[in-house]
Amino acid sequence: MSELAERFETHDPGEKLVAEKIRCDACPVMCYIAAGRTGACDRYGNVAGRIVRMDPLTILDHAAETGAAMVPFVAEGEQWDGELINTGRRFVTAIGAGTTYPDYKPAPFIVSQEVEGVDLVTVVTEGIFSYCGVKVKIDTDRHIGPETAIVRAEGEAIGHVTTGEYGSQMLSLGGVHHLTGGSKGEGRATCDALLNLCNRKPVELSIDGGATVVVEAGKPPVIDGKQEHRMRVGCGSATIGMFATQWRGLVDEVVVVDDHITGVVSEHQAGKVLGWQDTGIKIIGRRSTPGRYFKVSEPGLGWGGTSISDPLSILGEWNAKKGARPGLSLLMVSTTGEQFAYYELDDELKPVQKPFPERLRKSVNLIEENCEPALCTVLFIGGAGGSLRAGVTENPVNLTRSVQGLTTYVTVGGAPVYVWPGGGITLMVDVTRVPEGAFGYVPTPALVAPIEFTLRRDDYVRLGGYEAEIRSVADIVAKGGEYLNPRRGTGAATQNPWPPLAQLRRAGGAG
Secondary structure, three states: OOHHHHHHOOOOOOOOOOOOOEEOOOOOOOOEEOOOOEOOOOOEEEEOOEEEEOOOEEEEEOHHHHOOOOOEOOOOOOOOOOOOEOOOOEEEOOOOOOOOOOOOOOOOEEEEEEEOOEEEEEEEEEEEEOOEEEEEEEEOOOOOOOOOOEEEEOOEEEEEEEEEEOOEEEEEEEOHHHHHOOOHHHHHHHHHHHHHHHOOOOEEEEEOOOOEEEEOOOOOOEEOOEEOOEOOOOOHHHHHHHHHHHHOOOOOEEEEEOOOOEEEOOOOHHHHHOOOOOOOOOEOOEEOOOOEEEOOOOEOOOHHHEOOOOHHHHEOOOOHHHOOOOOOEEEEEEOOOOOEEEEEEOOOOOEEEEOOOHHHHHHHHHHHHOOOEOOEEEEEEEEOOHHHHHOOEOOHHHHHHHHHOOOOEEEEOOEEOEEOOOOOOEEEEEHHHOOOOOOEEEOOOEEEEEEEEEEEHHHHHHOOEOHHHEEEHHHHHHHOOOOOOOEEEEEOOOOOOOHHHHHHHHOOOOO
8 A cells, every 4th residue: 555545544445446647637737646646736646546635624723712611522423633622613724625626516615504593604615826926015124126126036037026115115926927928937936936925934036126035924024134123113204203202302403314204303393393493404315394305315225224324424514504513413313223323513513423322322222112023924815716716606706796795704724815896806815824834836837725705504505506515514524525635623823713703793693
């Protein structure tokens, strides 16, 4: 017996083992798989002449969410090998469920369970997403590349830099044109990068005309070999507004250096309200409104996301007629508080760096304290197309309308998603809220992602759903499904709601 057959023991002992290769129809590649081997995707294998889904079907337990007592769960008629516990808050995810390909058949699992007197149905399937990608948020002030610059993995173009957000740089990666519209190398590199990012593994990305960035969901970014620690508290103007009172009476002038909006306290409205005296300072940049300057430098890896290493380079001549005088004190600080320096004007009104005074250290520490940890956020984005929807109902447009009408609640591996308004079912999910290893691939290339649709049973029947295929959670735990894989229980992420109850609340309860 092969190692795989020993692992699953799904065949009848009296059944003849098939030595020849058998064809897997779980995706368009249609691999011929030899006994004891897996297909190109590593998701399906030939076990004793049967196609088996190699990963276990994952069933989440939501006991920790409610503080319920944990009692070991054993399926009737069969000893349970997993660690699932019988709290009544179980959720059959699509992780390990298998697909509906080639689209003529119902979803692998259509699960019924009663919640507060209402019979809810969850339709469970793994979707093959050719139309998918990730949006990456990188918390940093550093310049990683110009907007629209190509992002590469393994030398291949897989996406681009998109518009920056407050304290973060943004990437848009993947999509059907990179997956299938370019060379084989481009498609493979795109699929590999997306798969690793979605499964929370580090990926090194290079940006044309910019930096090399290591991205890992939920971890700090590494930019040109340097790990980021915190994102900025705000732009230079906002920092002035927040902390002007901390500096009043301690220093004559404060400049918060920022690539976007550099702030000057003596000119800023916050300083004026507090009675700040003019200092005769001159900032080299484009003045916006009082105390707010754009374009003091090119973007880069220096102070406040600029390209400068010497903050004095953004200062012009000091004007004695407007308040400049020998001995005037100046604090220059970045928007994260990581860079700071103290100066005093000499007799020629030139700033001279002095030892940093203890009286100002508290204010710099306060800026740092108000900066949140720098992290990478990875959102999987995919469009649920006709083939996936056909596994839910014989009339797929009914599912689209049900999702858009909030009658159907969508999850990915039990995690809540954001569904974009408008046509179709385009969703986004934070991959850190999805169980580890939930994403797979097929070498077409495309990603495979779990997706679940939860709604009332009567609504499901009205959609034209496959009523005859509805099964209980206990039956699925005990008997599994078409692809003969084992089942495993695991604790749900505490920040994720129990999807059946979330849907019931959204649909208006049991009335």
